[in-house]
Amino acid sequence: MFESAELGQTIDKQTFEEQVPALREALLQAQYELKSQSRFPVLILINGIEGAGKGETVKLLNEWMDPRMIVVRTFDWPSDEELAHPPAWRYWRELPPKGKIGIFFGNWYSQMLHRRVDGQLDDTELDQSIDYALAMEQMLCDEGGLIFKFWFHLSKKRMKARLKELKNDPLHSWKISPLDWQQSKTYDRFVRYGERVVQRSSRNFSPWYVIEGSDHRYRSLTVGRILLDGLQAALKVNTRRLLQPHAAPLVDTSNNCKLLESLDLSQAIDKKAYVEQLTAEQARLSMLLRHKHMRKHALVAAFEGNDAAGKGSTIRRVAAALDPRQYRIVPIGVPTDEELAQPYLWRFWRHVPALGRFTIFDRSWYGRVLVERVEGFAEPADWLRAYAEINDFEETLTRSGIVLVKFWLAIDKQTQYERFKARENTPFKRFKITEDDWRNREKWDQYVDAVGDMVDRTSTSFAPWTLVEANDKHFARVKVLRTINDALEKAFEKD
Amino acid sequence: MFESAELGQTIDKQTFEEQVPALREALLQAQYELKSQSRFPVLILINGIEGAGKGETVKLLNEWMDPRMIVVRTFDWPSDEELAHPPAWRYWRELPPKGKIGIFFGNWYSQMLHRRVDGQLDDTELDQSIDYALAMEQMLCDEGGLIFKFWFHLSKKRMKARLKELKNDPLHSWKISPLDWQQSKTYDRFVRYGERVVQRSSRNFSPWYVIEGSDHRYRSLTVGRILLDGLQAALKVNTRRLLQPHAAPLVDTSNNCKLLESLDLSQAIDKKAYVEQLTAEQARLSMLLRHKHMRKHALVAAFEGNDAAGKGSTIRRVAAALDPRQYRIVPIGVPTDEELAQPYLWRFWRHVPALGRFTIFDRSWYGRVLVERVEGFAEPADWLRAYAEINDFEETLTRSGIVLVKFWLAIDKQTQYERFKARENTPFKRFKITEDDWRNREKWDQYVDAVGDMVDRTSTSFAPWTLVEANDKHFARVKVLRTINDALEKAFEKD
Structure with missing residues (x-):
């Protein structure tokens, strides 16, 4: 499935430089509209292969938009207060309020994937985790929230090349953690379970966007456009979309x-x-x-x-x-x-x-x-x-x-x-x-x-x-x- | 100094039972007035000798008053999130909002006393800690807050007797922690530094009340009355007391x-x-x-x-x-x-x-x-x-x-x-x-x-x-x- 994204899509420098200013202005304007309406929050989940440009893309989004209205959170090792609460508690305490954009790295999908790759979960348990995640996302959307899920992808070959490149670059070698090296060994498993997660957790209310990560101009522009389209569409709907009441009738x-x-x-x-x-x-x-x-x-x-x-x-x-x-x-x-x-x-x-x-x-x-x-x-x-x-x-x-x-x-x-x-x-x-x-x-x-x-x-x-x-x-x-x-x-x- | 409280003051059962209902009703009424005004918070600091009835008194106050409007906090071992912040952060995050009563066990005074008794602080550092505490309390009062500081006291003899009593009572022996036994050994030092702390940190805006703790009726009624008087006086002042501007004139x-x-x-x-x-x-x-x-x-x-x-x-x-x-x-x-x-x-x-x-x-x-x-x-x-x-x-x-x-x-x-x-x-x-x-x-x-x-x-x-x-x-x-x-x-x- 991810292979379909592996067409080595690129955007040349000239096109990029022509398109960025207008995109940037439109994103900023959407962000101010989001703030002034303060009707709903935006949640962006960032997942995928190490080295596929997750961090760089989020950094760029922060440069393009107003970083004062974006909260970026990363969920690595939980604190002892977090460990003493249900696993979802740490996400709830960091949810962006209405009018703001929250970007979650290391979110629930990262956690379940790591645990599946490590063998701490089997497939059934992975599927169950996906169901829990979807229930949470459904609730967020029913409350008016807008969710984007991005999977940044790289082929195995490109990933190894990227890590090597970083390693040889004294200015950036710190960017590679032992975990990244580990991922180069577990790449196949990671991608297999990643596909399972992405396939099973795509919904109309919180779709996945698989982004081919090797070309930085392509991935930045693509993510920016997806965000802009989604934001503009949601901002246009002036009244909150009301859902169909659940099918089941109330009891007699x-x-x-x-x-x-x-x-x-x-x-x-x-x-x-x-x-x-x-x-x-x-x-x-x-x-x-x-x-x-x-x-x-x-x-x-x-x-x-x-x-x-x-x-x-x-x-x-x-x-x-x-x-x-x-x-x-x-x-x-x-x-x-x-x-x-x-x-x-x-x-x-x-x-x-x-x-x-x-x-x-x-x-x-x-x-x-x-x-x-x-x-x-x-x-x-x-x-x-x-x-x-x-x-x-x-x-x-x-x-x-x-x-x-x-x-x-x-x-x-x-x-x-x-x-x-x-x-x-x-x-x-x-x-x-x-x-x-x-x-x-x-x-x-x-x-x-x-x-x-x-x-x-x-x-x-x-x-x-x-x-x-x-x-x-x-x-x-x-x-x-x-x-x-x-x-x-x-x-x-x-x- | 504490010895002056050691007169073995007691209140007999009949007097107690006659006085409690009216006190209780008045406290409850003051509490509702506090809530409905929501002009200021109340902070009660609980300190003193183990076994002198700190916990029991607070339990009784919760029974007398409406516990839904009281927040009791105890600050024992800090969490890793707390350790990663300035020491005052854990108190700030638990401060009662306007209209509520907060009761702090194990507060800043307990911390500094423990550290002084353990030898982690010398006298100068203890005095400095007292100054920091007073600055915090002054600020809380200037913001309208009402502070009560209670020191529950017991003589060494009574304290040992009390611990022994508890130890022999199978229903309550869990109440004594290893720390309490330790305190029976460090009693003299604890009292010496306790006196220093109480003497140096009594102020008009946040006075200490030394409560003789051996008689439960005496201590309960005394604490209840002090609270009631303080609450009623503060509730009567309808406009916020405005302070004198600082003496120093603004610069030219x-x-x-x-x-x-x-x-x-x-x-x-x-x-x-x-x-x-x-x-x-x-x-x-x-x-x-x-x-x-x-x-x-x-x-x-x-x-x-x-x-x-x-x-x-x-x-x-x-x-x-x-x-x-x-x-x-x-x-x-x-x-x-x-x-x-x-x-x-x-x-x-x-x-x-x-x-x-x-x-x-x-x-x-x-x-x-x-x-x-x-x-x-x-x-x-x-x-x-x-x-x-x-x-x-x-x-x-x-x-x-x-x-x-x-x-x-x-x-x-x-x-x-x-x-x-x-x-x-x-x-x-x-x-x-x-x-x-x-x-x-x-x-x-x-x-x-x-x-x-x-x-x-x-x-x-x-x-x-x-x-x-x-x-x-x-x-x-x-x-x-x-x-x-x-x-x-x-x-x-x-x-």
Whole structure:
């Protein structure tokens, strides 16, 4: 496949010098338009053969364009903070915000290729890695992002010649690393797996461009033109392209009602049993978090529920079990402008705990399919795709050892009414009840639908929902703590 | 000194139980007020003897208050990312934003005490560390922050008894680390240096509270009350307390004029010399950044200058020397809301490069004493204190091996006029000239004063200003590159 690019394409000096000024001006103008629209980010992935001009081309792009609006990142050896997080974390933390261009060297494709060439992955695992990468890219594009993937190619003969040439050039010999020499030995394997990766990960939303790398004028001009065409096309579309909602219809909403109705909200626990069981579960959590197996895991607990269902007080009972140095509570409210400049899940990724740590989300990434859906803050196409994105996100977390527990605290309409009234009548709790709460309450049935769909579509084997009957706060607190403890124990048993 | 706290103060159970509910309610209310005002952050530093109840007290505060608005951080062994930055970087990245409470265990005082007890520091160095800490705290307070410093104390006898007690308690013996046992051996030294630290670092703006730690009711109630009083007092002041401008008057502005007027802006370089020298300096920079000494340093270049003085094009010539993976360009514009919720220098700290790296600031922390001063965006008290804060900041950077170069690109009024006109007449450059630029131009003389004061007050031995005669762009570019290279070489020679 790559051989088809091996026609030794060249561009002569005169043509190059004639064409560069206009291309450069157009690229700069597109870049300023990108910045002034600040509607979407651009991500450029750089891969391919060593010596095929990857670095030189990116250097030239930085010269042609305004380097102040380009962020170039290279992902070589991960830091210990990165190693303590899911592998995708290091890419998320470096994603370019809307209006900027990010260029990623040593990205996920480089990592998987190196590991396949080294024999750390087999073909099936390589294909799986490709699927994960595509899910990430699909999400970025669905969020409006523009992706370019460039594979810089050289034939084996040319690659060896290039390395030799560099070696003999005292000014540039530092450019060749031991890795490059190694690649000259593993060239055949590298190209074979490279072809597999490129073939399997080309999509309309993030196509590969294979660039013949031997002629510097050809490769520079070609990359520049591809970028310009893509940028101009994306900048012209003034409204965000809205996707087709996913094909699968939502479940019959009558089932949703049944789901929540089937909960036996009358479940309760007497005071004495509560104190005993709560204390026992708190002690258990405290021990489990200090267990040596915890070093290979992290814990994430996400709390959702009806207004006044007792999320806050339940979270406090969980926290009370622990030394405050052991957990972080992340309340999810209005996103900051830095968060709004990133894909939806970015604001949650930044709080994903390192190994050994515990993060509690007070409301979570499910806001998109709950409040944003019901209030119309998100387009149907956006919240409909969120189910799959959330499942991917949660699988990514659990795959790297994070134990994830998700709670829906359910109360009935009458209990909510009583709690709202009680809040209004307690001077000290009055700040906890606003007009908004009463307005939300009018949408009770819509929330029932939204919760039903959410539980139906995001209850997975790796991250099941726990519905918590919360009319009785004591019952709810014990159930939450016990669920967390059971999940941790189960994870430790598998180790 | 600590002995005065050793009166074995206790509070009986009944008093405690009577007083806690009201205290708790008041603390919670203050916390919500803090959040709703979001005018300032609260920082609580926790220090003292092991076993004196530091952890337990913070745990209780988290139970009494809303833990969702408290961030507890502990700074034990630094990560490799932290080790590659100035020591203060890890504290800056964890500072609580306005409206939140941050509790720091293992903070700067713990670090300096450990190092003093271990003999890694002598008394003079300890005192110096205290000065650095106070400068940081002063800055936080000047930015509106509220600081509490608690020293939890125990007599030697009680400390040993406490450790023994814990050891014999199977449920809590994990609480004692080898470090705690070590402290029982180094108790005397620890207390001696602890007293020195507490005495020398108590200030009106960040006082120490020495808490006798043996009785848990006494210590909890005392800490709770101190916090409440401090919070309520700070919340009552509705406008931000404005400081007295620094005592020293600004320099005679006629000198400022002379400073910039004394520049020989006619300096120029012919095309041939330019190409030769630029190429040579670019090659030199490229080599220097790959020099093995660079591993012990980082490079920061800050660019300021008149509008149209050529900052952008100069930065591009610097970048052109390098592989784009070697540098980051940080354009400084309008702060994000996350940046606005932090002290002024936070947005620069987050971009401080790790060892071996190079960061270019296109405009910088000097905005406060330039545009913010001239446009009235900052109060005089704020920009007047900025000089000292900036000097502290830059000293902190250079102290840990960062090479810092600062450029003022100067052109005369006529040259600016010509460049503005040229921009207006070039379709491609028209976006670079706005009404604002013409307005700023009218304030030329005020900028002359501001630049004069800035250079006068922030030219230090560790971070001198370089004034760059920029009427001739070629001359300016070569001078900038040469200055960077000379600074790097000088730093390497000292190694």
